[in-house]
Amino acid sequence: MTTKIYSFLFLSMIFLAACGSKNEPASEQPEEENNEIVLDRKAAADNRIVSGQASMQTFTGVVKANGSLKVLPQGEASVASPMGANIKRILVKEGQAVSKGQVLAVLSHPDLLDLQSRYLAASSRLTYVSSEYQRQRQLYAQKIGTGKDFQQIASEYRQLQGEVRVTARQLSLLGINPAAIRKGATVTTIAVKSPISGTVETVNAQLGQYADPQSALFTIINSSHVYADVLVYENDLAKVRVGAPVTVSSSTLAGKTQGSVTSVGRMFDGQNRAVHVRIALGAHQGAWVPGAYVTANISYGGVRRLAVPSEAVATDGDRSYVFLAAKKQGKAVFKPLLVKTGQTANGFVEIVSGLAPQREIALGGAYILMSQWKKADAEQ
Numbered sequence: 001m002t003t004k005i006y007s008f009l010f011l012s013m014i015f016l017a018a019c020g021s022k023n024e025p026a027s028e029q030p031e032e033e034n035n036e037i038v039l040d041r042k043a044a045a046d047n048r049i050v051s052g053q054a055s056m057q058t059f060t061g062v063v064k065a066n067g068s069l070k071v072l073p074q075g076e077a078s079v080a081s082p083m084g085a086n087i088k089r090i091l092v093k094e095g096q097a098v099s100k101g102q103v104l105a106v107l108s109h110p111d112l113l114d115l116q117s118r119y120l121a122a123s124s125r126l127t128y129v130s131s132e133y134q135r136q137r138q139l140y141a142q143k144i145g146t147g148k149d150f151q152q153i154a155s156e157y158r159q160l161q162g163e164v165r166v167t168a169r170q171l172s173l174l175g176i177n178p179a180a181i182r183k184g185a186t187v188t189t190i191a192v193k194s195p196i197s198g199t200v201e202t203v204n205a206q207l208g209q210y211a212d213p214q215s216a217l218f219t220i221i222n223s224s225h226v227y228a229d230v231l232v233y234e235n236d237l238a239k240v241r242v243g244a245p246v247t248v249s250s251s252t253l254a255g256k257t258q259g260s261v262t263s264v265g266r267m268f269d270g271q272n273r274a275v276h277v278r279i280a281l282g283a284h285q286g287a288w289v290p291g292a293y294v295t296a297n298i299s300y301g302g303v304r305r306l307a308v309p310s311e312a313v314a315t316d317g318d319r320s321y322v323f324l325a326a327k328k329q330g331k332a333v334f335k336p337l338l339v340k341t342g343q344t345a346n347g348f349v350e351i352v353s354g355l356a357p358q359r360e361i362a363l364g365g366a367y368i369l370m371s372q373w374k375k376a377d378a379e380q
Helices: 002-022 041-046 112-139 147-173 178-182 234-239 366-379
Strands: 037-039 054-073 076-080 087-092 103-108 190-193 198-203 215-221 226-233 246-251 256-264 274-281 291-308 312-317 317-326 332-344 348-353
Touching: 037 041, 037 366, 041 332, 054 234, 054 274, 054 332, 054 348, 076 190, 103 215, 112 147, 112 178, 147 178, 147 366, 226 234, 226 256, 226 291, 234 291, 246 274, 274 291, 312 366, 317 366
Parallel strands: none
Antiparallel strands: 037 332, 054 226, 054 291, 076 215, 087 103, 103 190, 198 215, 226 274, 246 256, 246 291, 256 274, 291 348, 312 317, 317 332, 332 348
């Protein structure tokens, strides 16, 4: 019998404890004790402190991603000599802005003269062979000449045509006009020109150096073709869409700039379980530096969250407070309540935890109330 009574009492205590825990608001922090701020109605009205409840507001979600700045293929150029030659003059220096087609260096080599000589010889020989080809063709048509003679001259004619075309094309690629060569001009130097507008990033040239066509002499970077390449992890991938607005910041630049998502990768990067997302950047006062690390906040569709006006939240160090509101004997009474805040948008602050939706709070004047609270606390 005694055992049954003890069992009944034990179960009753568990039931009461469970009931007590259910009555506590799960999301609300304990109120600050003995910290009432009392204001008469006039003082509250003068400071525009009105009471009300938190509301549901729409916030734009943000995916945070890290990456670096890169240059589009058309925004970076490695400039080499069009032929093996010696550097005679260097006309630019590192950091200098250049325009498309601007001469970067002047080169010279005996092979340049040899190419012009071969073109002139082939061109002159073609003039004679062309006449002979026409004569032999007429004779062969009239069955006067032999087929062997016509075939030999036809072969030489086509061979010379090909040689003239090739050497003329080579001269054109070097910036030399073949027509001028036929008129007797002789070119002893060629120019190395910039294929794009931009800034000279590197100069790998010295006077007298032999420039190999496979070795870059200059690197040109056009910073207007810089984009951000960031990694978005698998759990956030579904939130990112092409065209989504992005805020980009970098430790190499003051302030932030706006951009938009231009493409979302379709393959995971190595072991990261993340994909590359490319972001077009807006205008910025500073110069973008390719290779610099960046942080991107990518916005996605709006979500509804519990929020209060910005004026209803006061911060003290790393803590944020709202003030519960009540009325006693015709006066307004406020108590600080510690809350955890989230995003801020359109004049509202998201309340992540600490405040039950049905509680009455001061919808403004939070810093005035905090001042009164700190003052009263100091006097005690």
